[in-house]
Amino acid sequence: MANASITDFNQNLLTFLDKSPTPFHAVKTMTECLKQNGFRALDEKAAWGQLSAGRYYVTRNESSIVAFNLPEAPLAETGFHMVGAHTDSPCLQVKPQPEKVKHSLWQLGVEVYGGALLNPWFDRDLSMAGRVSYVDSQQQIKHTLIDFNKAIAVIPSLAIHLDREANKNRTINAQDHLPPIIMQVNKDDKKDFRDLLLQQVKKQSPALDISKVLDYEISLYDTQTAAMTGLNDDFISSARLDNLLSCYVGMSALLDGSDNVASLLICTDHEEVGSMSTSGAQGSLLESILMRLCPEIESHHRMLQQSIMISADNAHAIHPNYVDKHDAEHGPKLNKGPVIKTNANQRYATNSETSAYFRQMCEQEAVPVQDFVVRSDMACGSTIGPLTASALGVRTLDIGVPTLAMHSIRELAGSQDATMLNKVLTKFFN
Numbered sequence: 064m065a066n067a068s069i070t071d072f073n074q075n076l077l078t079f080l081d082k083s084p085t086p087f088h089a090v091k092t093m094t095e096c097l098k099q100n101g102f103r104a105l106d107e108k109a110a111w112g113q114l115s116a117g118r119y120y121v122t123r124n125e126s127s128i129v130a131f132n133l134p135e136a137p138l139a140e141t142g143f144h145m146v147g148a149h150t151d152s153p154c155l156q157v158k159p160q161p162e163k164v165k166h167s168l169w170q171l172g173v174e175v176y177g178g179a180l181l182n183p184w185f186d187r188d189l190s191m192a193g194r195v196s197y198v199d200s201q202q203q204i205k206h207t208l209i210d211f212n213k214a215i216a217v218i219p220s221l222a223i224h225l226d227r228e229a230n231k232n233r234t235i236n237a238q239d240h241l242p243p244i245i246m247q248v249n250k251d252d253k254k255d256f257r258d259l260l261l262q263q264v265k266k267q268s269p270a271l272d273i274s275k276v277l278d279y280e281i282s283l284y285d286t287q288t289a290a291m292t293g294l295n296d297d298f299i300s301s302a303r304l305d306n307l308l309s310c311y312v313g314m315s316a317l318l319d320g321s322d323n324v325a326s327l328l329i330c331t332d333h334e335e336v337g338s339m340s341t342s343g344a345q346g347s348l349l350e351s352i353l354m355r356l357c358p359e360i361e362s363h364h365r366m367l368q369q370s371i372m373i374s375a376d377n378a379h380a381i382h383p384n385y386v387d388k389h390d391a392e393h394g395p396k397l398n399k400g401p402v403i404k405t406n407a408n409q410r411y412a413t414n415s416e417t418s419a420y421f422r423q424m425c426e427q428e429a430v431p432v433q434d435f436v437v438r439s440d441m442a443c444g445s446t447i448g449p450l451t452a453s454a455l456g457v458r459t460l461d462i463g464v465p466t467l468a469m470h471s472i473r474e475l476a477g478s479q480d481a482t483m484l485n486k487v488l489t490k491f492f493n
Contacts, residue, residue, distance in 0.1 A: 073478055079092060080307055142325065148335035156173060157282070160172070187217065207268065302473055305469050306335075375463060380476075387436070424490050
């Protein structure tokens, strides 16, 4: 990957984005790539014993993943070079009892996941994907991924003729205004969303032994594919850039990492809703794996103090139409390099020690580096960085690629920034 051209790297990134409409699909896509590059799967339920030097990965809930390279050298002496990102993005999720039929139109009840910008979801060609839990003919509970992979839903806007103030003050009621239309039906038709999923699974996987759908985690997504945009292909436009871009860049760097460096990539779910889950950054996933890799208590604490974590999560690029929303001296620009994110109130985990470390790596790789600090009169978001730093006591910094329209159904990043970040993270893993 390190020697691939910018164009090739970005095309592979676009493919990854399109294949990953949900965290489940992102992890599946990543595991396939890791296996092709010699990483071996570990099962958390199995006994690991003393692992030999090599490359491994672990998944939890099928939506979070940890991949790592284990060298010959003792971990207490080397520590881990770690990169953290998250697999989830703001979206609309289908409710457990979603069926709504109004005026011969079948709609689905949805719930807003994370801090989504809602207006851009209207008038889009939407599809659905996620995980389905089912019973087979032997009454065994199993799970499979599903993707309708075509436009099957839409949330129509209300015509401006019926709301003359729409361009001034239209507000969105998430309960009333967001249910998408998926089908026209007869008045007395009884619709069952689980049966719809059952038929789609059978169509998608004819050989699968499935008798009944019990439950599901299904999200809507925009069918418009990721693309290079701009007259000179200056930009990447896609859904889920926050934060699948960081997942892909981190994985690419890990694949090019040295076998002699203890390196680790963790991509967790549920960051957009606080990370408090078994598969989120406030869960036990990373701590559990590090304990199993270095169980002796004295060596374990030495390993943690030798380690460093780079939390990679997109940063706010300065918006040319809303420059007053930025601190003038800390407004990152697209295609001007990765961004170090700092906050005096510890919403980011960066300190002078860790930022100096990252600046030096960027300087050694001839990669420009930028800074982001939120305006002093505005609230600051947060990342998995402070969660990891506080839970493990690992030196941590927060960085990211500058992005516009963050948390929209379609976001915008610079076409050069992902490759620049990849260059720095590859050095980090070497």
